[in-house]
Amino acid sequence: MQRILKERDRLLRKSAQAYGLAGSVAVLVCLLIPGGIASGARQGSIVLVLLMAGGQYILGRTGAIRWALLTVACGIGIILLVGLDSPPSVPLNLVEEATLGIVAAVPMSCVAMVLVVSRTRIFVLLGSFSATMAAIIVVVSIHSATPLPLALGITGWLSCTMAGWWIAQSVPRVMHRIAAIGRAHRAERHASEVEAQRRTDARLLHDTVLATLTLLAHSGVGVTPLALRQQSGDDARLLRQLRLGGMPSPRRSGVYTLEATSESTLGTTLESVRQRFVRMGLEVDWHGSGEVRLPADVLDSFLLALGECLENVRRHSGVLHADVTITDDATTVRAMVTDAGVGFDLARVSTERLGVAESVVARLRAVGGNARLFSSPGSGTTVVLEVPK
DSSP: HHHHHHHHHHHHHHHHHHHHHHHHHHHHHHHHHHTTSSSSHHHHHHHHHHHHHHHHHHHHOOOOOHHHHHHHHHHHHHHHHHHHOOTHHHHHHHOHHHHHHOOOHHTTGGGGGSSSSSHHHHHHHHHHHHHHHHHHHHHHHHOOOOSHHHHHHHHHHHHHHHHHHHHHHHHHHHHHHHHHHHHHHHHHHHHHHHHHHHHHHHHHIIIIIIIIHHHHHHTTTTHHHHHHHHHHHHHHHHHHHHTOOOOOOETTTEEESSSOEEEEHHHHHHHHHHHHHHHTEEEEEEEEEEOOOOHHHHHHHHHHHHHHHHHHHHHSSSEEEEEEEEESSSSEEEEEEEEOOOOOOOOGGOOOOOHHIIIIIIIHHHTOOOOEEEOTTTTOEEEEEEEOO
16 A cells, blocks of 8 residues: 555656646746736746746655745745736736736646645645635736636646546556456466366376276286286375375376476486386387487476376277387477277267376376377277477
8 A cells, every 4th residue: 555655646746747847837938928027027037937946846756845835935926026016007918917827827736736645735735725816816906907817827726636636546546456456367376276286186196096096996907916016106105295295296107206307308218108018018119219308397298198198008998009109300299109909989088087188188288289189999099299399
């Protein structure tokens, strides 16, 4: 709130400064019109205009009441000098009336913008306005002048007061709305982060503990007891780390670690994937590139998605053999996982089955990649994985 008030006061000060200095220039131009103002009144008024401009400049920097009072005092001095310089029997000419009106309407009324923000300043504003109008009324009455100076003065003061009040009321409202938008953005971002973390946790659970529990539920069909014990041991260590407050990050397919990695070579990590599925009885033939460097987060997602595809081959294809072809170009690394198994109808896959959707497609899209799936009953399955370099 304090910052909002500071921004409001700064805007009011700068507005008063700009408006007041422009009015002082206009008054100076009127004073310099040949034959318009008597020479004695002109010289004294020019000095007061310059002094008033100095007060307006400092008022725009500090906003102190004393500089507002100095501006008003100089303006009243100009009104009295111009209005009382000639005898009462001599009417004011048009230049003199315009000068009186401009002095009251612009350079003096600018102080209203900085005097609308508190009760004390409002009292000063009322006093300054009253003194200005009294000076104009005295001059107009003595010379029986037109009401032009009085009308200009009242209009100028009312306009500046309303402008200052509008700014003083609008800035806090705008700042509060901006703050509300910021809070909504933070809440939305937090919700997105929570959802992303939930998906990450779901993938982690699906790739490790649930996979092992599925093997146990099927009595470990197709997997040796040793491989099952090793996989269960890895899962037990992971759960122990989670219970102790660790935040695991995937390092290679099927294995999670609490240690961060910056960049890894694909050729040195595919072997771990191959060995994992060899233990589980799935023979995998590897083709294509063997040495491709990827950022750690991209490599993690790539290998985990690849491992999930091979796990689906082992569990659902009905065959014990798969081919993995690794290719790359200037911007993309691709892996094509194929099997000659039973295949399936893509249109008949239930939306409740999230293995491919979350552990493969969503995981790769999170790092800027993508996955495409091709299959039909009796014709096997092909999955194409793509990640950026």
